[in-house]
Amino acid sequence: MSTTAGTLNGVDLDTxxxxxxxxxxxxxxxxxxxxxxxxxxxxxTSASHAHEHAPILSDEPKLLAGGGTAPNRVEYLLASxxxxxxxxxxxxxxxxxxxxxxxxxxxxxxxxxxxxxGLAEGHAGYERIEVTASVExxxxxxxLQALHEHVVNTSPVGNxxxxxxxxxxxxxxx
Amino acid sequence: MSTTAGTLNGVDLDTxxxxxxxxxxxxxxxxxxxxxxxxxxxxxTSASHAHEHAPILSDEPKLLAGGGTAPNRVEYLLASxxxxxxxxxxxxxxxxxxxxxxxxxxxxxxxxxxxxxGLAEGHAGYERIEVTASVExxxxxxxLQALHEHVVNTSPVGNxxxxxxxxxxxxxxx
Numbered sequence: 001m002s003t004t005a006g007t008l009n010g011v012d013l014d015t016x017x018x019x020x021x022x023x024x025x026x027x028x029x030x031x032x033x034x035x036x037x038x039x040x041x042x043x044x045t046s047a048s049h050a051h052e053h054a055p056i057l058s059d060e061p062k063l064l065a066g067g068g069t070a071p072n073r074v075e076y077l078l079a080s081x082x083x084x085x086x087x088x089x090x091x092x093x094x095x096x097x098x099x100x101x102x103x104x105x106x107x108x109x110x111x112x113x114x115x116x117x118g119l120a121e122g123h124a125g126y127e128r129i130e131v132t133a134s135v136e137x138x139x140x141x142x143x144l145q146a147l148h149e150h151v152v153n154t155s156p157v158g159n160x161x162x163x164x165x166x167x168x169x170x171x172x173x174x
Numbered sequence: 175m176s177t178t179a180g181t182l183n184g185v186d187l188d189t190x191x192x193x194x195x196x197x198x199x200x201x202x203x204x205x206x207x208x209x210x211x212x213x214x215x216x217x218x219t220s221a222s223h224a225h226e227h228a229p230i231l232s233d234e235p236k237l238l239a240g241g242g243t244a245p246n247r248v249e250y251l252l253a254s255x256x257x258x259x260x261x262x263x264x265x266x267x268x269x270x271x272x273x274x275x276x277x278x279x280x281x282x283x284x285x286x287x288x289x290x291x292g293l294a295e296g297h298a299g300y301e302r303i304e305v306t307a308s309v310e311x312x313x314x315x316x317x318l319q320a321l322h323e324h325v326v327n328t329s330p331v332g333n334x335x336x337x338x339x340x341x342x343x344x345x346x347x348x
Contacts, residue, residue: 009216009217010216010217010218011217011218011239012239015239016239019238019239019291020291020292020293023287023288023291023293024288024293029286029287029288029293030286030287030288030294031284031286032284032285032286032287033282033283033284034246034248034249034252034282034283034284034285035249035252035280035281035282035283036245036249036252036253036256036281036282037256037278037279037280037281038253038256038257038259038260038278038279038281039260039276039277039278039279040260040261040263040264040274040276040277040278042183042184042264043183043184043185043264044184044185044261044264044265046256046257046260046261048252048253048256048257049253050245050246050249050250050252050253051235051245051249053244053245054244056230056245056250056253056257058253058254058257058260058261060261061225064193065185065186065189065190065193066261070227070228071210071224071225071227071230072208072224072261073254073255073257073258073261073330073331074208074254074258074330074331074334075208075209075210075224075225076224076230076250076253076254076257076331077251077254077331077334078208078209078210078222078224079210079212079222079223079224079230079232079250080232080247080248080250080251080254081247082210082211082212082220082222083212083220083222083230083232083247083250084247084248085212085343086212086213086214086220086232087214087218087220087232087234087240087246087247088290089214090214090216090217090218091218091291092292095292100214102213102214102348103213103214104211104212104213104214104348105211105212105213106209106211107209107210107211107212108207108208108209108210109207109208109209110205110206110207110208111206111208111330112203112204112205112206113197113203113204113206114197114198114203114204115328115330115333116262116328116329116330117193117194117197117265118194118266118269118324118328119194119197119198119203120204123333123337124327124328124329124330124332124333125329125330125331125332125333125334125335125337125339126330126334126339127337127339127340128339128340128341128342129339129340129341129342130342130343131341131342131343131344132343132344132346133343133344133345133346134346134347134348135345135346135347135348136347136348137347141347144345144347145345148343148345150292152341152343153298154289154290154292154298155290155298155299156247156248156285156289156290156298156299156300157247157248157250157251157299158298158299158341158343159289159297159298159299160248160251160299160300160335161299161334161335161339161341162338162339162340162341163297163299163301163338164336164337164338165299165300165301165302165303165335165336166301166302166303166336167302167303167305167326167332167335167336168302168303168304168305169259169304169305169306169307169322169326169332170305170306170307171307171309171318171319171322172306172307172308172309173308173309173310173311173315173318174276174278174308174309174310
């Protein structure tokens with residue numbers, strides 16, 4: 001990604017600086033609320049919505065009796081983590097004056113399908129997720145490793161996955 | 175959703191039964207590997223891929239110095255949870271003989287933006303996620319509540335979020 005005045009990695013440093021200044025002075029900056037909604041659309045398909053964006057379509061693969069028309073939920077979870085790390089790289093590298101030429105993330109994890117299907121007790125999700133970040137940059141090894149560790153440690157999705165989260169799910173009849 | 179012979183909630187019960195039987199007899203069913211990849215596409219945008227599906231595009235809102243062209247990462251995380259619960263409802267209700275007319279999920283959580291931006295120490299992600307499942311069905315209250323609890327307890331994305339997950343992220347130079 002090229003560098004123009006005040007811009008690094010496509011990130012406008014003035015805008016980021018203003019945002020940081022604004023959040024530092026905002027007593028409510030620790031309470032930023034995010035939301036999404038999901039509509040079941042029959043069989044194993046669903047459409048989720050966030051703001052005015054195009055629906056996020058999901059299905060299960062044919063291997064799992066789905067229609068195979070869209071990524072499934074545990075793939076979206078990995079994509080959410082990968083894209084969180086990507087934006088973390090872009091933002092933190094820009095702030096540190098590190099130019100990135102490319103960032104690619106490969107993510108994978110293992111799931112016990114029997115738990116979801118009620119065939120076994122236990123943990124139905126990922127217990128471990130492996131990520132490989134392939135980064136192209138002229139920064140030296142130490143600077144790149146420090147950037148990597150900072151990005152992983154401050155990733156909102158990464159932190160949500162790494163730490164236990166309280167899930168409050170209530171049912172209402174329509 | 176209408177019912178036809180062997181199908182409930184659009185879910186083919188024979189296929190589900192065969193899948194369960196196959197997984198019950200598969201010693202590797204507890205090791206189902208899922209993967210995704212993410213390519214940083216400049217500034218705060220990224221494109222993630224799972225199988226051959228269309229790219230999962232992400233951006234940050236203008237409020238956070240992004241382009242506002244696509245959902246952001248913490249929204250995808252909520253969408254992933256919502257769609258996981260939706261497919262859980264469809265599958266588990268079908269197995270229990272419960273017909274669903276509609277399922278809608280509303281999800282929200284609070285994030286401390288200062289941590290992501292390096293302005294504060296602490297947890298950068300969701301510490302709590304609230305979900306409201308609005309379900310339309312003729313099933314009685316007890317059956318619907320039992321279904322709800324089963325769906326939440328066996329959700330692969332829900333379990334990943336609720337429990338601590340080991341994140342192994344390594345850096346390689348390209």
